[in-house]
Amino acid sequence: MTSQLSETDPHASGNGPAGEPSRQRYASHHHRQFEVMGAHPTDQGTWFTVWAPNAHNVGVIGAFNNWHCEPLRRMDDGSGRWTGRIANARAGDCYKYRVENAWGHWMDKADPYAFRMEHPPGTASQVWDLAYDWNDGEWMRTRGQRQGHEQPMSIYEVHLGSWQREEDGRFLNYRELAQRLAVHCHNMGFTHVELMPVAEHPFYGSWGYQVTGYFAPTSRYGTPQDLMAFVDTLHQQGIGVFLDWVPSHFPADPHALARFDGTALYEHEDPRRGFHPEWNSLIFNYGRYEVRDFLISNALFWLEKYHFDGLRVDAVASMLYLDYARRHGEWIPNQHGGNQNHDAVRFLQDLNTTIYAHYPDVHMIAEESTAWPAVSRPVHFGGLGFGMKWNMGWMNDTLRYFSRPHFYRHWHGDDIRFSAVYAFHENFILPLSHDEVVYGKGSLLRRQPGDEWQRFAGLRNLYGYMWAHPGKKLLFMGGEFGQYEEWHHERTLDWHLWARPFHAGVARWIADLNAVYKQLPALHRHDFDGEGFSWIPCERHESTILTFLRRAGPGEGSAVVICNLTAEPRPALRVAMPEAGEWHEVLNSDAAVYGGSGIGNLGRVQASPQPVGGWPASALVAVPPLGTVILSNRPIPTTAPPQGDFHARQ
Incomplete structure (x- = not known):
């Protein structure tokens, strides 16, 4: 087929000899090569440009020329690019570059800069126009505020x-x-x-x-x-x-x-x-x-x-x-x-x-x-x-710890606490990603020890600890409702599990964690700043109970987090508090709506000026088995009802 290559490029700022686009055109697109490389349709046809500096010849084959090769011209600027216009190539047409190497061997190559590719198993590129009318102006205008490091x-x-x-x-x-x-x-x-x-x-x-x-x-x-x-x-x-x-x-x-x-x-x-x-x-x-x-x-x-x-x-x-x-x-x-x-x-x-x-x-x-x-x-x-x-270190240590039988966790407290040593060395995201639920590792739920109730309680406990820990959060799909089987790309998630109470409870817990995480600045304001985190002591130290404080700015409230990492409840654990007064139980993973046993604090605890471990106040807290309790001196609305007290449920 006769060549239909153009003598000029309407998008170039100037043209070199033999109709080649000027080198200024390419030099001005540093880090924006997609504007000139690849296939660009115009009213007069499509411009093709490809980088192949060691090729002997380069041409284009496609639906527009019955897959017969039409040659491109080597640019004379030493860039190694080949370019030209094919008049009857239109948006939607499939094409490839036919490249002759220095030894005379021809290869058919997809366009490295193609904006669309043929549906697999096809391998051809497609000429494509990327025009689109966007309607997300409000998001784009406010994105910097929404995505700041101090935001959830x-x-x-x-x-x-x-x-x-x-x-x-x-x-x-x-x-x-x-x-x-x-x-x-x-x-x-x-x-x-x-x-x-x-x-x-x-x-x-x-x-x-x-x-x-x-x-x-x-x-x-x-x-x-x-x-x-x-x-x-x-x-x-x-x-x-x-x-x-x-x-x-x-x-x-x-x-x-x-x-x-x-x-x-x-x-x-x-x-x-x-x-x-x-x-x-x-x-x-x-x-x-x-x-x-x-x-x-x-x-x-x-x-x-x-x-x-x-x-x-x-x-x-x-x-x-x-x-x-x-x-x-x-x-x-x-x-x-x-x-x-x-x-x-x-x-x-x-x-x-x-x-x-x-x-x-x-x-x-x-x-x-x-x-x-x-x-x-x-x-x-x-x-x-x-x-x-x-934060891959946090992920590995945490999942290894939460996979251990509850009894053995007493001897591995450093695993779960070590992340606090380096939590602010980088701006960390805490990831529970797809890599943790494939290749025989099992789902996050199945990696929890114990019977069925303990597995679901342990999963809720893991999420409570994660959402309260400094750092932004990432959870792979299925984790939000306790997917039982590990992930496989050839099948969908087991959405029918939402009809089962324990799985629905996990989903409710994630939704409430996200709600409180966003509403309580103490849980996100200083994710990357050590000023927002402190370990706090208990009256009787136990390696399987984590107690720590998250802070925000003045007037934004603080959060005391208590994680019980064994299946033994603590009906009256005295926990140090940063100040006396009423503290609201904003989240409790053992609430009945989540599938828990209902051990709680009637929605609040009273901190008295009784010092513990050098802190000015303390409170008696009912801590449920395999449970996370989050207390705040700032009341916020939650979707979970107040919890009954420990003694009333014995």
């Missing part, structure tokens, strides 16, 4: 393909999911949704963590505009949306980024740096400018075009360490002989600096599982520049 943040992590489906097993559309999720999160009190990766991925079982279409939301659930409507809908309901983002590695599928022009373009040539043995995938070459620009442009793209409120950056630890998941001899030290990946560090600092310069009201969140210092500290102070970091 309770995140509901979701895998879209298995949260809910049609009765016949078909996936729901982004728009349908949005309507249902908005209602669910509103009822449960979650402030944000975090989506597991939605960028196009060929293998559904990768959960989205093996990305082949970095600029294309998966077509399994609809079009790009459908995803925009998803975010728009949640924003209109006052719910933020975070996106799980994967800049750490990519799959070796032959149609995607791997050896894109016949050479290691996006990855390293040496497998000791470019191949990830744990995930059987390829590692980005962060030392290459074009790769850094590709990834930072991608991060900005999701925030700008889809209005996401932040990115959770996956597997940061694997980026920081050259020897991550490698044995001796399988990695190359840096120039100083160490295992730190300096290129990745510079990339992450550049990424976060750029994102916050453009969008100071979003969050960049690191999933980082080591003791790397200052992950969530500013770059100009030597940090990586993230806004927050997952």
Whole structure:
């Protein structure tokens, strides 16, 4: 077929010889390469631009030319880009680049910058127009106030393909999911949704963590505009949306980024740096400018075009360490002989600096599982520049402790208390994520010891401790009602369990925790500041009872938290208090509405000026078995009724 390549580019600020777009056009799009790279439809056809510096020839094949190759022209600016316009290529058309490498071998490649991809198992790219009329102006104007570090943040992590489906097993559309999720999160009190990766991925079982279409939301659930409507809908309901983002590695599928022009373009040539043995995938070459620009442009793209409120950056630890998941001899030290990946560090600092310069009201969140210092500290102070970091140490210690039989917990008190030592070293999110309920680990409910009643009480106790602990909260779907089976991506959650009282009680407990968490500033104002937390003593110290104080500003009230980590009730535990007077029992996980035994304090306790452990006052508190009690000197409305006293229920 005859070529229909244009001689000029209407979007360029000027044109070079032979009709090539000017180099100024590309230089001006630093960190915004999605504006010029890929396929851009116009009234005169579609402009295609691709980076393939070591290719001998590059062309476009697609539905518009019966999949016969139409050549692109190599730009003369030394950038390695190929470009041209095809007059009859229109939005919706499928296409690929046909690349001839230096050895004469031809490869068909998907567009790294494609805005939409063919529905799997198809692998073609699609020309697409991203126009959309947004209706979330109020959210976007107030996002900085809603998402401040001093605000409550309770995140509901979701895998879209298995949260809910049609009765016949078909996936729901982004728009349908949005309507249902908005209602669910509103009822449960979650402030944000975090989506597991939605960028196009060929293998559904990768959960989205093996990305082949970095600029294309998966077509399994609809079009790009459908995803925009998803975010728009949640924003209109006052719910933020975070996106799980994967800049750490990519799959070796032959149609995607791997050896894109016949050479290691996006990855390293040496497998000791470019191949990830744990995930059987390829590692980005962060030392290459074009790769850094590709990834930072991608991060900005999701925030700008889809209005996401932040990115959770996956597997940061694997980026920081050259020897991550490698044995001796399988990695190359840096120039100083160490295992730190300096290129990745510079990339992450550049990424976060750029994102916050453009969008100071979003969050960049690191999933980082080591003791790397200052992950969530500013770059100009030597940090990586993230806004927050997952607290993997808290998660591991807490779940290990709560999995122990109650009797043995007496000897492991340090496990549950250790997180307070470093709780304010970073801006932490406390995550109970999808990774904790897969691969034979069992659900959070099944990991609790004891009989059925004790398991549900233990789960409520875990959540009470988590919501009262300093740090923002994240809970994977199903955890909010005590999903019994561990999660599997091929089936939906067991929503029928809501009809069972114990499961409904867990859901009620989560909803009330979220409500009090938002209404009581002491539980969120100083999540990242040690000024808001203190251990407080009991008259008789017990390693299985946690007592601590959460504070807010003057006039905003304080909260005393008591967690009983065994199945033995404490009918009259004397607990130190910061001041005498009436303290309201705002939450009690043993309330009958949650499935508990009803041991409580008639809705309040009276603190007398009787000092304990150097504190000026104390109170006798009835502490239920495997229960969390939250007392506040500031009354707030709750959905739970006052609890009966301990003696009346014996």
